[in-house]
Amino acid sequence: MKPTQPDSQGHFGDYGGMFVPETLMEPLNELTRIYKEARKDPEFKKELQYYLREYVGRPTPLYFAERMSAELGTKIYLKREDLCHTGAHKINNSMGQILLAKRMGKKRIIAETGAGQHGVATATVCAMFGMECVVYMGKVDMERQALNVFRMESLGAKVVPVTVGQQTLKEAVNEAMRDWVTHIRSTHYILGSALGSHPYPMMVRDFQSVIGTEARKQILKAEGRLPTAIVACVGGGSNSIGLFHPFIKDEGVRMIGVEAGGFGIEGGMHAARFAQDKIGILQGTKTYVLQDDDGQIALTHSISAGLDYAAVGPEHSLLRDLGRAEYSYVTDEQAVNGFDKLSQWEGILPALESSHAIAWMIENSAQFTESDLVIVNVSGRGDKDVMQLAEWKRKNQG
Secondary structure (H helix, E strand, C coil): CCCCCCCCCCCEECCEEEECHHHHHHHHHHHHHHHHHCCCCCCHHHHHHHHHHHHHHCCEEEEEEECCCHHHHHHEEEHHHHHCCECHHHHHHHHHHHHHHHHHCCEEEEECCCCCHHHHHHHHHHHHHHCEEEEEEEEEHHHHHHHHHHHHCCCCCCCEECCCCCHHHHHHHHHHHHHHCCCCCCEEECCCCCCCCHHHHHHHHHHHHHHHHHHHHHCCCCCHHCCCEEEEECCCCCCHHHHHHHHHHCCCEEEEEEEEEEEECCCCCCECCHHHCCEEEECCEEEEECCCCCCCCCCCCCCCCCCCCEEECCCHHHHHCCCCCEEEEEEEHHHHHHHHHHHHCCCCCCCCHHHEEEEEEHHHHHHHHCCCEEEEEEEEHHHHHHHHHHHHHHHHHC
């Protein structure tokens, strides 16, 4: 199968597109043009590679998880995105986009954030390049990610609380888009995941595919063969599509995305878009969207702020329909167990987002044998989540 590439209007098969107000078409078309030029420009690529290496700390290790492998009965490697500067994969994309903003002459940057890691990454690159930074964040997420709010403000960003709706990631995206409409000429919107209107799903995917490109080379060097499976959590889907994309043509490699099962699928309080199986349009793109019988966007829930979103990136929707990628989910309780197990087995505290991928591996280890090879993406570190985890355990475990 050929790698999935969008058409000129950003369609991944039936998904994607540019479902935005007319006022946003001009900056989106400008961004598409500038990005196409930049991706072919050796100087742009050289500059990006320089900062990823010297500032972000790439390549990140592919670590053989010896104790986890022994416990689960299969050979498991961890892609250590938690070791990136700022503590997650998000800076790969923020670094690429800040260089595009510089190329366009934009001096003001806006962003949305859920778990806060994209906000921190964007505030970081804005500090590097001396640009104004405004980050929109749901009030609920600000409370459960207070550490990251402090980090963003320390880096010089203005963090704007969003107090409408569920006060989480979806509402933060809405407010960022409203800001962009008002300040188009001076402002670039660094969208944090592989969703929204074209060219963002393609562009963010490309900036994050450094994860999979590195992992593919590293596993071949370490083991002399490709993995049986690669596993990553899926919110909007940037860390997972970044891992998956360089493996798409390797049809013998299972690609497994793990969504947030929240309190469980039956009660409706979750963020497992593929479990509901309904297609809709949300915030610029056509994709699988959680919605009620009237087509209204459904309430979502996840212990993880970064997975608590009603839509999924359009390329994931295509990969799912093609049967090239598999999508499952784990509950909040299983994710907490994943956090505890990896912490105690390997001395690595994963982000609650990444804990979903770890938990899937624990729950499904019987699918694999001793001769199999699995790569699990540890997309971020768990420092930001420890207070929330402590509170969850106090309420749920006494």
